Amino acid sequence: MHSDHEETESLLGLKPTFSPTIINDASSAVPGVIANELTQEPNYGAVETGSLDGENGEGLEDDEYAVPPPRLWFIMSSIMMCAYLSALDTTVVTTLLTVIASDIDALPRMSLIGTSYLLSCSAFQPLFGKLSDIFGRKTMLLVCDFSFAVGCLICGFSNSLWPLVIGRFISGIGGGGMTTLGTITMSDLVSLRKRGLFQGFANIFFAIGASSGGLIGGLVADNFGWRWVFIFQAPLAIIGATLIILFLKLPEGSQGLGVQGHDMISKVKKIDFLGSTLLVLSLTGIISAAAFGGKDIPYNGSIFITLCVFSGATLLSFGYVELYISKEPTIPVHLLADKSVLFCALSNWFYTMAIFGVLYYVPVYFTTVLSLDATQSGLRMIPNFFVASAASVLSGMYMKKTGKYLNFTKITGFVSVIGIFLICFITPKIDTFYQFFLLSLPTFGYATVLTVSLSALIASVPVHYQASTTSIQYAFRAVGSTLGLSISSAIFQHRLENALFSNISKVVPSPDVDIAKIVAKAMESAEYMKIAPEWSVQAIRDSYGAGCHASFWFGLVVIILGYICCTNIEEHQLHSGLSRK
Structure with missing residues (x-):
């Protein structure tokens, strides 16, 4: 729920550094290759084609809720708790990395403490949609809850680096699954019809978790260790x-019950092990290359090139396996042939x-060009x-009241375009x-696009695809968050370096000054x-401003592409009943 680790850290203005790594990523594929014959896939759920078949909701009454409201609020409380914890754990170590690494004698490798959680969270997150279709939402939620708890306990009782990293990795799997x-x-x-409103509240809890992580981590560590x-x-x-x-007791016929009438062995056989492995490997490679490229791994080095080739090859292999080999695809790649599914995913990505x-x-601009301290910059976030x-x-209230979203998305999505355009001209x-x-x-436009596009995505496919299509959105969003930071960082660094040489050369008082050393x-x-x-101070300050503006212009180009995708999403009916009749 987005909630994703990708957007909230940035939305809340966490303390920036100048070479983003996955530790700063709040998050966690690009569109697969679509076969020509799949372009004729029916446009599920479009308003023009009428309501969906009863096969998608047999056994469900045409009610707004699947369970009585009192029980619903208990379930939602757990979901909100999961959202909060998952977000909290992405930022809770941000103020403690040096303290933890120093205590376990692992200061040179302290980034692994943050990386391990976010990497597993992002790479495994898209798998849980299909797994829950097989084993049921309840079972998989419990697996993720306990995985998160076990991982946290391993971390709490670790006395060296690798048990701590393993614990963070395990809790990351659970954290990604919980969201x-x-x-x-x-x-x-x-x-x-009411889906967006509940998602909006879940996003608030996710945001609270991400924003309070550093503070809670510091307070607990100072008082208890x-x-x-x-x-x-x-x-x-x-x-x-x-x-x-x-x-959580879903009614008969609900997709959330998983595969019925099969024993455990039969259910395990339904898992797409090959596709899942390829997806995890490709996402791990993409995220690692984006996170470490340019800082820990040179862009022109063999390791970075190998990571890119490996990631691309496994991603293409994943698309081929899902389209032509797997009987129970982890992610229904063929649905990307549907216009709404494709453009919802791409809008999230861009x-x-x-x-x-x-x-x-923007916080980098505040602290360098405007000379604000960290507290002043943080207050502005x-x-x-x-x-x-x-x-x-x-967004949720609008969809609940009107049952529509397309025009709302076009208006609010354009707000982000205007906002970034104005940022490009700040002085x-x-x-x-x-x-x-x-x-x-x-921020306003982005939050509405995330909330609305998820409902649009779910509405565009039959009920039995809603879990898998949700996984599609998380996969695109995860890669988008990491690539956005990585590419922005590369543009920033390149422009900064060029501007430093140019600006310092103009004001250097003596030819004997080592400009390269100052740069x-x-x-x-x-x-x-x-x-x-x-x-040289003003020249350096101006150079940082030039670097920031270059990254802002990149953001403007990309968000325009995202807005074009938003305008190509089709209007689908937001049914008032669970059976979509």
Whole structure:
């Protein structure tokens, strides 16, 4: 639920660095190759074609909720708890990496502590849709809850690096599953007409978790020790699992019950092991290349090139396996031949790429060009939380009231385009009041697009595909978040370096000055401006501004592509009943 690890960290304005890695990624495929013969796939669920067949909802009454409201609120409480914990664990170590790594004598490899969680969370997240179609939402939610709890406990009792990394990896699998399955389960419980409203509330809890992670981590570590930061999350996950055990009882005929009338061995045989393996490998390669490329791994090095080739090959192989070999595809790639599915996925991809880059480098602009300290920059990010929350809930309320979304998406999606366009022209003279709301327009449009496109995606396919198509959106969003940060970083670094050489050369007081040395120090850290030669400070500051503007222009180009995709999404009926009749 997005919730995804990709957007919330950036929406909440976490402290930036100048070479983004996966640790800064809040998150976690590109469109597969579509066979020509699949372009005639029927356009499921379009308003013009009428309602869906009863096969998609047999056994369900035409009600707005699948369970009585009192029980629904207990289930939703667990889902919100899962959203909160999953987001919390992405940021809870941001203020503790140095403390933890120093305590276990692993300072040079401390990035692995954050990377391991986000990597597994992103790579495994798309698998849970199909797995829950086989084993049922309840079973898979419990597996993820307990995986998260076990991973946290392993971390809490670790005394060296690798047990801690393994624990973070295990909890990442559970964390990614909790968000995906929470989103999917809501689709089983609530009609499409009200679906967006509940998703909006879930997004708020995800945002609260991401925004409070650093603070909670610091407070707990200071008072009880860093291990308790992980240990205290385990009982919360168990409480969520208990609520699922007691109250998640879906009615007969619900897709959320999984495959019925089969024993465990038969269900296991339905798992697409080959496709799942290829998907995890391709996502792991893409995310690793995007996260580490340019910093830990040179772009022109053999490791980076190998990662890119490997990722591309496994991704193409995954698409081929899903289209032609697998009887039970992990992700129904053929659905990308449907116009709405394809453009919903691409809009998520492009919008996430654009917003992540812009929301990351606006704080960089604040701290370098405007010379704001971290606290001042962080305060300017606070309105984003309220704007994102309001936009998510407003989107849900609009869909609930009107049953429509297309025109709403076109209007709100364009708001982000306008917002990034204005950011491209900011100057050091920007008004203080405007600084606090500079990101409000991009954030508002992005939050509405995420909320609306998910409902549009689900509405465009038969009920039995809703879990798998949700996985499609998470896969596109995950890759988009990481690529957005990586490409923005590469553009920023390239423009910064060129601007530094050019600007410093214009003001250098003597030909004996080693310009390359000053450029290298300025590239390494913006803090160098505090101790740099006085004659070079303004040149360095202007160069950072040029680098930020280059990343902003990239964001504008990409978000325009995203908006074009939004306008190509088709209107589908948001049914008021679960049976979609």
